[in-house]
Amino acid sequence: MTAIRHPFLDRPLPLAFAHRGGAAEGLENTVTAFRRAVDLGYRHLETDVHATADGRLVAFHDDTLDRVTDGRGRIADLTWEQVRRVRVGGREPVPLFSELLETFPSARWNIDVKADAALAPLLAELEAAHAWDRVCVGAFDERRVARAQELAGPRLATSLGTRGVRALRLRSWGLPLPVRRGAVCVQVPVRHGRIRVVDAAFVRAAHRLGMQVHVWTVNDADTMRALLDLGVDGIMTDHIELLREVLTERGAWQG
Missing domain, CATH: 3.20.20.190 (Phosphatidylinositol (PI) phosphodiesterase)
Structure with a gap:
């Protein structure tokens, strides 16, 4: 067993993570999915973030809307007003990450930063919400996650x-x-x-x-x-x- 190096990890092991809120139900990365996970007792929730063309941070896995929503197009090319009108599984809106932080104040968020453009908005939202203790940031791109650590310092788990x-x-x-x-x-x-x-x-x-x-x-x-x-x-x-x-x-x- 390792020593606890950040409050994000300060829970009895093993940690249980609801991946995209529990993607098997078909409403991944939605408030409904995350609420179901929290109601089941999950405290660690995994999600992904992209930035819209006007810099709003949304919880969404793919770089396009096509696979899981009734909309089309690259998130980076669309405004928040356009993204907010689509529905995941034809039912649920795409949430802003700030909405998730506010809606689930006790949850700990494991965040996959999917694009460079999402990094600065994410760090700004964590600062505004004083949410450093309940977030861990990851990415496939080592350079991106190292940059997050460089900008935020030890208050951010990576x-x-x-x-x-x-x-x-x-x-x-x-x-x-x-x-x-x-x-x-x-x-x-x-x-x-x-x-x-x-x-x-x-x-x-x-x-x-x-x-x-x-x-x-x-x-x-x-x-x-x-x-x-x-x-x-x-x-x-x-x-x-x-x-x-x-x-x-x-x-x-x-x-």
């Missing part, structure tokens, strides 16, 4: 990007590669293509550097149990009722 994960995986195999030390956690899939990412050696390597290991996106019970046996510190899932059941059967549900 996870490793892809380059950092690669270095940590090689480090777990005995190669002494440098890993960005400001990160408080590493958030990874079980596998990347043919390469196994999460195993006992990887977990040990992360813990030696003081980082928690959170695994995404895990949607079957057997994999959840195997990861918990390895000692991972958190699991992200689309199937939020299933993860709660697995943790409950082990006496580890903290909701």
Whole structure:
């Protein structure tokens, strides 16, 4: 077990993350999805952010509206007035991230920053809401997340990007590669293509550097149990009722 390096992580382990609020229900990244997760007892919620053409920060995964809404187009090319009119699954509006912070004041948010243009608005909103203690920022782009850490300092929790994960995986195999030390956690899939990412050696390597290991996106019970046996510190899932059941059967549900 690692020492707690940021208030975002200051909960009994393992942490349970509702991925996009519980994407299996089909209304991902909506107030309705996040409310359902919170009502089930989740305290850690995962979401994604993009900036609209006029600089408003929305909780949305894709760079276009096409897959999950009744609208079309790239979010970066649309104004907030245009985005606010579309509906996820034909039913639910796309929320502003500021709305989520206000609606769920006790929730902790794991945020995937999907584009460079979203970073400055995100940091501004965290400052305005005094929400530094309940947010962790990640991105596949190591440069982007390192920039977030540089701008915000230690008040912001960050996870490793892809380059950092690669270095940590090689480090777990005995190669002494440098890993960005400001990160408080590493958030990874079980596998990347043919390469196994999460195993006992990887977990040990992360813990030696003081980082928690959170695994995404895990949607079957057997994999959840195997990861918990390895000692991972958190699991992200689309199937939020299933993860709660697995943790409950082990006496580890903290909701």
